[in-house]
Amino acid sequence: MDRLPRWADIALVPFVSLSLAAIISALVIIAIGQDPWEAITVMVQGSVMNAYGWGFTLYYATSFIFTGLAVTVAFHAGLFNIGGEGQAQLGGLGVAMALLFIPWPHWTIALVAAACGAALFGAAWAAIPAYLQARRGSHIVITTIMFNYIAASLMIFMLVDVLRPSGQMDPATANFPEATNLPSFNEIPGLNLIFTSGVPANVTFFIALAMAVVVWALLWRTRLGYQIRAYGKSEPAARYAGINPTRVIMIAMLISGGLAGLMAINNVMGEAERLLGNSASGAGFIGIAVALMGRNHPVGVVLAALLFGFLFQGGAELGLWTRIPIELRTVVQGLVILFTGALDMMVRMLLIRIFAVFRARKLEAA
């Protein structure tokens, strides 16, 4: 079969997939009797046309970078980690454990502790499915789905029966100490000239960007990264080259779970400043769409996370200002996963045909 040129593979395939998802979304909006042009105007206005909107877009993007990277690392080892949602919720528990009981003097130290707690809890939640995949051959997709539900139950139990302060009605922990609150963009010198009103985006955004660089370096510049990618491409070849499959599966999943857990420093420590029920609110699942759209490369993940940040903030604006329900963003999310993940082959086949036509014309002309 013909191959696509490199630029088409990197840029054109995702662009076409995304366009297909956008066209179908527009058709859906028309079908429910609304105006797609109005929808896109409202979305753009509310999310990227002013600093306040950016403050939300970047906040959502931060979470999605973490979960997108989490899915990416597992994908390179040939593992499909659907458990990001549960791992992120457990990460929230880790943050709460680190912040509730120790009086940290300054947010920088608290951030280190909370990040460790978040990553540790997230990784621990990924460890059992990883072990079962590596040693007992249980399919990681099924076990991570099950662990999402177990995590949800566990979190309800922890919030209702264990961590809830006495006398409080809603299932949530107490507020974290004031000293541990992370600076939002409107509190950072320099950035506060742009972000004048309170926004949820906080310093975690820069940690997310740094993690993208770390993941890139890990996957393409270290021996471990090479082993992960080799194992993901071909298990027998990796085995023959002396790579230990159990080790690769365990490490890849621990990193993946840790990254998903780290998301909690953005939403739990940075925004809510206490642990609420359903803290991840779907970001773990959006990580799947982000990784697929970002073609499992950190640069792509960051760009896709920004796009989904826009979609999330814009979707919320739709719910506020138009008669289009906020659930439109779930539809778009599903379409993006469908076209970039599952129908990748269809888009490719289509493009290869188009390219073949052009090539034939060129030959005729020559």
Place this chain on the structure above:
Amino acid sequence: MDYATLLQLLDSTLRLATPLLLACLAGLYSERAGVFDIGLEGKMLTAAMCAGAVAFYTGNAWVGAVAGIAGSMLFALIHGVTSITFRGNQLIAGVALNFLASGMTVLVAQSLFGQGGRTPPLVGDARFNPIELPFTEALSGIPFFGALYRDVISGHSILVYAAFGIVALTWWVLYRTRYGLRLRAVGENPAAVDTAGVSVVGLRFSAVMVTGILCGLAGAYMATALQAGFGKEMTAGRGYIALAALIFAKWRPVQAMYACLLFGFFQALALRPDVVQSVVQVKVPVPFLDALPYILTVLVLAGFVGKAIPPRAGGEPYVKER
């Protein structure tokens, strides 16, 4: 716990096990044919919305059920085209369909009824109402069995009895017909089926469409029998519990029935924490009961309760040799 409470529990067990059972059997066809389906949840949800909406407009639960099946089959068709025709990743396709269903159902229900993504409550013939089995009166005099017959076995909607009938039907199709043999073969070794001159694509598509029909029934049951109308996210993870039951049953129909009854029983228990507490004498947190099906499935997957071996060609798109 007295006998009356036990009967109540068993009654709600049957009620709650039915959607699980229908979805579980749905998954069985698809997965036995070698197409993994984690999109059961989405298909059920779509069917629930279609059934709820159409039953409301027509006032007829049967028409609603047909609409539910049609909606679910449309999603099954997308799943088939994606993972069979275009050889896409079956698991990713399932995830995508779940999100699509979760959003689309609310969008459509909201634009039709404007009640925050619900359909209006269904009354009368728009629902599948409980049916009284024959001899309930005559048998109710018998001690022990009479009450069991009256309170547990009789008095469910037709779909409950249909679900258990479909278990027998599925067993017969799977193990006693030519189609069933081919279906099992195509999940284990599609190349052999292809060599024998039987279409792998055709078989797999047929299996995926049967999955659509059964998920449609499951969804219709949710909206027009178990509850009176469609509500946002009303399936609440039942598609995944069904998937868990399927693994628990090791992809066999009769065992699937037992697994769904067990998981249905857990769901019934989770609704009655007071009963659990009085039996075990310790306060058992409700979330633990909710999580039990998933924990059990993980244990099965880990091979501690007998090894669960999926159909060998499951998850692999079939590429004919050139």
